[in-house]
Amino acid sequence: MTADMILPRGFRSAGLACGIKENKSTFDLSLFVSDEPCVGAGVFTKNQVCGAPVKVSRERVPGDSVRAVIINSGNANACTGERGIEDARWMTSEVAQGLGFENEEVLVCSTGIIGHFLPRTPIEQGIPAVIGQLGADASSFLNAARGMMTTDTVPKQAMRELTVDGTSVRVSGVAKGAAMIAPNMATMLSVIMTDAPLSASQADALLREAVDFSFNCVSVEGHTSTSDTVILLANGASEADPLSADDLVQLQAAIMEVAMELGQAIIRDAEGADHFITIEVSGASTQAEAKEIARTIANDALVKTAIAGSDPNWGRIVSATGRTSVKLTEADIVLHLNGTLIYEKGMPAEFDEEAVSASIRDNRDVSIQLQLPFGSESIVFWTSDLTQEYVRLNSEYTT
Template identity: 60%
Template structure:
């Protein structure tokens, strides 16, 4: 149903993925959009639907039939209504996730507001996360589609909790044109791109900070690669490595695990091409361990934010990925998820 020029609503079902449910799942999704359309007096095709939660269980249509009229009565245009919508999206999230930006365009304020959910089964390719981005700028569907995909690649496709792709993920950009303003110049386009990247990156980082059981927020930066794709491949390999994650859980600057990740990506390099710093402390340099204060590094890691900076000697391309550690609480939550 996207891209389109006439979308009126997004219905988000939380707690049930409505995936691997056969023809009934398709029928249920179409029924939900038809119910919303009936209340809004619009075409069912103009209602978009997102579902997230347990896979393989049919939607409880009776609960939805009861709840949809109640939901319609709660619609509002104030910050409280938007906050409640962000809260209603949550599954194992512990906090609602929202981001806002505004700027002046041709003498009038243009606004960008967004909400997202996600805490696990994150990455690659977004995975179990939903995001709805709203703007009062006037955008044509083709421009919106291109700019959104580019922004997602720089944000939601740069996060990982455990690297498990899901059946259910969506990012939707809705532009109603209410401001009466549109992008007329390259400068306008660049300004909007920065605002869009601002909200998507803020929400992407919020998802990682709220990762199930997480105690550390980890930034992996790779510089000096031959291409951005190469840099991102190395960064994602480090971010998704279970041994790296568990070392970070224990505030252990186990550089061998990080360096060995660089060597198992298929990128042609040797240990002499790799230099590693953790929270600004040089740990490994051009093939050999550096002299560093291990206790000081441990203490810096224990504060919760961990920066892994990998400098290669292959080129000038770079990439940045955000991830979390892997804790016993994560294992507990996911061992009990359906029970």
Template identity: 60%
Template sequence: MLAVVMTDAVMTPGQVDTVLRTAVDASFNSISVEGHTSTSDTVLLLAGGTGPVVGGDGDLEAVAEAVASVCRDLARAIVADAEGADHLVQIDVAGLRTREEAEVIARTVADDALVKTAITGNDPNWGRIVSCCGRTGVDLVEDDITLTINGTVIFREGVPVEYDEQAVSAAMRDDEQVVIALQFPFGESSTRFWTCDLTTEYVRLNSEYTT
């Protein structure tokens, strides 16, 4: 992966470093196709210096948000365009003690092959997602988990709830994006992560060539 973001703003090296690290943390470092990364993955922010000077906090915040927005769009595009992918999957995790806890839960769900194949099959499989939470090492039990898929609560307080499974499955089939939301009762920390489903086309493409 090589991503290049450019601005004409006049920025100090320290400002560029801060803006890019923050943007990458919430974008390129918050995506996964199958958990594999390259040692040469690179993101560059080039500030040409022909435009306005980034002075006070307001200027820096404006540039930071613009860079973050571009990075999010590029990162989401990588996942949406993954080999054989039919669905972009957004994973929202909230209510944890620390952001690190939220991130490990989100990444574990995102990288799980059984979750990804369930999404391919338009299956709102609460068991696979809940069991991912349980194997993260985060201090929690099933009663702490509220699971929502595409706006419909399907698991709460340790048990699956009654819902229209056919309607949720149809929504997963028809929408290009599936949103998995996990809510916990522990704190205010949260994260957002993106992945994709795992299809037979992915297996075909990655098994039929050598490098």
């Protein structure tokens, strides 16, 4: 997944271990830099309890003079009061001073344990070191992806390349996340970069559209965290001409694909999960109603534990559908599990329960397809099952 991942033109990155985490050799600091001023946009958590870095970065985008994003892992700098705000601003000023930028040109993200003050000493030593390791090669990009990780087991990267009027344009992104994952923006961190030319308003619109169909369509356990941030940077270094409407459509598709790949990678890395579940809801009157149903199924603990136990328990899925605000009855629902019809218009279908159970048990990927008769709107949503290992990992997270 990561061997051929490269940055868009004019970007550099780095990642290293500066000593924030208990294991001092584990990467915990990442830096992304553009050689020229960037257009920047951001989408942030809707949790009213949000981290200091969210508050600082949210003040600085959208804008047309963003130069860098500094990210630490192992400490979320959330619920840390005014000191947390000062520490987040201090991080941006340290990076700005080291690179010759203005403080406001640097964005900041933090992820990790909530309620602990940021340890300045290792970060103060780490920032000059990470600046010194900045590179445009694949290994530098991979190191930056590693520096964002907390309980992630693998770094998450994605890239697309497209041609605009004969000019090659790249879109490259990184993300972190494995738990505390729920849609409402996204429960994770991500930086997406492109060398396409965009205005601040274009970048903001493209990012929000991409987030809505990617990170807003993933969930592990329904918890929207304090630190969620997705940043889009566009520096125009490809020297492509200003984008036409058709060009913007192409770029939107590429950004969407990168965001979807990263969002799905988060679910595949969900803590303790055994199954990657794709939920497709079709035939809804509105996309909002389709998403509400998909989200409710995805977050339902009984649905998730049924999948963990390889149980084709259609009753839990149908019941979850009925507890949404969407007006429907059991007769409006047609349900397939791993391609097998198991419920149809108010009645269970005849199917081989042992075969469907085996299809769940023997495959990591599980498909839930729910069809309604109301319209043509649909959504695809991704989640994981809920296992004993997930409970164990999260019960031991801070102890």
